[in-house]
Amino acid sequence: MNDNPLPSMQGPVCPVPLQHKEKIVLGHGSGGKMMNDLIRDIFLPPLDNPILRVGDDAGVVTPNGNTYLSISTDAHVVSPLFFPGGDIGKLAVCGTVNDVAMMGAKPLYLTASFILEEGLEIETLINIVNSMKEVSDEAGVQLIAGDTKVVEKGKADGVYISTTGIGTVYPMVSISGEQAKPGDQIILSGPIGDHGIAVLGARGELGFTSDIKSDVAPLNHLIETMINTSKEIHVLRDPTRGGVASVLNEIANQSNVGIIIDEETILVNPSVQAACEMLGFDPLYIANEGKLVTFVSERDSKKVLEAMHQTKYGENAVIIGRVNQTPKKRVLMNTLIGSTRVVDILAGELLPRIC
Numbered sequence: 001m002n003d004n005p006l007p008s009m010q011g012p013v014c015p016v017p018l019q020h021k022e023k024i025v026l027g028h029g030s031g032g033k034m035m036n037d038l039i040r041d042i043f044l045p046p047l048d049n050p051i052l053r054v055g056d057d058a059g060v061v062t063p064n065g066n067t068y069l070s071i072s073t074d075a076h077v078v079s080p081l082f083f084p085g086g087d088i089g090k091l092a093v094c095g096t097v098n099d100v101a102m103m104g105a106k107p108l109y110l111t112a113s114f115i116l117e118e119g120l121e122i123e124t125l126i127n128i129v130n131s132m133k134e135v136s137d138e139a140g141v142q143l144i145a146g147d148t149k150v151v152e153k154g155k156a157d158g159v160y161i162s163t164t165g166i167g168t169v170y171p172m173v174s175i176s177g178e179q180a181k182p183g184d185q186i187i188l189s190g191p192i193g194d195h196g197i198a199v200l201g202a203r204g205e206l207g208f209t210s211d212i213k214s215d216v217a218p219l220n221h222l223i224e225t226m227i228n229t230s231k232e233i234h235v236l237r238d239p240t241r242g243g244v245a246s247v248l249n250e251i252a253n254q255s256n257v258g259i260i261i262d263e264e265t266i267l268v269n270p271s272v273q274a275a276c277e278m279l280g281f282d283p284l285y286i287a288n289e290g291k292l293v294t295f296v297s298e299r300d301s302k303k304v305l306e307a308m309h310q311t312k313y314g315e316n317a318v319i320i321g322r323v324n325q326t327p328k329k330r331v332l333m334n335t336l337i338g339s340t341r342v343v344d345i346l347a348g349e350l351l352p353r354i355c
Contacts, residue, residue: 032242032346055254056177057099057237060169068169070105072096075162079353081124083202085213088161089128091355093135094218094289095240096165101220102236102292104173104227107139111164113147117156128159139218141165170227179234180255184323185301187294189222189308190316191267192244193286197275199354207278210271217290222311229307232297239293240355242346245284247293248331249345259331261321261343285346287354295323
């Protein structure tokens with residue numbers, strides 16, 4: 001044994017996260033690194049094809065070589081079923097409408113499947129379906145097919161809803177996470193973190209009362225306005241699970257670019273900021289259901305921003321950063337104290353069962 005060991009220069013460090021390669025854990029549904037690894041290692045190898053490999057929230061196909069279709073599917077397991085600003089029905093429609101629209105498409109049709117738990121109140125189901133109808137009308141989409149299954153009490157936590165959406169891509173549009181280009185300006189459509197904190201508050205887990213409401217909303221009309229304003233929109237993405245931080249990391253990896261954002265420009269409602277500070281959360285990693293991030297050429301960024309300000313869900317849009325050549329596949333943030341830090345992808349689950 002060495003009586004005079006060399007001093008450690010490492011200091012206190014966090015342990016490397018467990019890999020969890022034997023069983024599924026909540027972190028596999030986080031929208032962060034664990035979920036990305038699950039997709040890459042388990043789903044992609046046997047199902048691999050060029051459309052799936054792109055890694056966007058919807059696949060774009062052209063069945064007749066002429067019309068381009070955006071197709072997306074999503075499952076919704078939020079707890080509780082009703083929360084300030086929304087419910088599982090509204091969430092199901094908005095989530096899929098938004099994923100379809102993020103490819104530069106006009107959403108047209110939805111299908112839905114319902115897993116109902118034995119003992120669910122019929123009135124609860126009626127309220128959920130009515131909510132789906134209301135937001136479908138706002139988005140201008142029709143639900144054209146569906147399926148219903150009932151499972152034993154204790155097997156489904158009330159209701160699970162899966163939805164699939166289809167829409168037509170606007171002419172002369174090519175939008176994907178692979179399309180970010182150096183010089184692009186990054187626009188965020190409004191304050192972040194409202195949905196995740198609203199759901200957490202509805203569970204009674206904040207430790208205080210608040211007026212925070214989910215931002216859940218259909219964004220297809222906002223996107224249509226943006227596309228009508230500029231053909232130099234390169235990326236659109238809604239920062240749901242994993243928040244803005246995870247989405248920016250995904251895009252940096254898909255496009256092999258560097259991203260720099262400015263902390264002082266990122267909007268967070270004061271009540272959401274207070275909740276995050278009390279709970280030790282970073283708003284950049286909190287889920288949103290009515291916000292988008294877009295990458296636009298520097299030349300067109302201001303006119304796109306001005307057009308967004310004229311819409312219902314884009315009035316608070318702001319430029320939060322830009323795309324650089326380097327460091328590739330990295331997201332950096334200029335902080336309020338004048339330093340620069342790495343914004344990494346979320347490792348595991350921050351807030352489970354939020355969408």
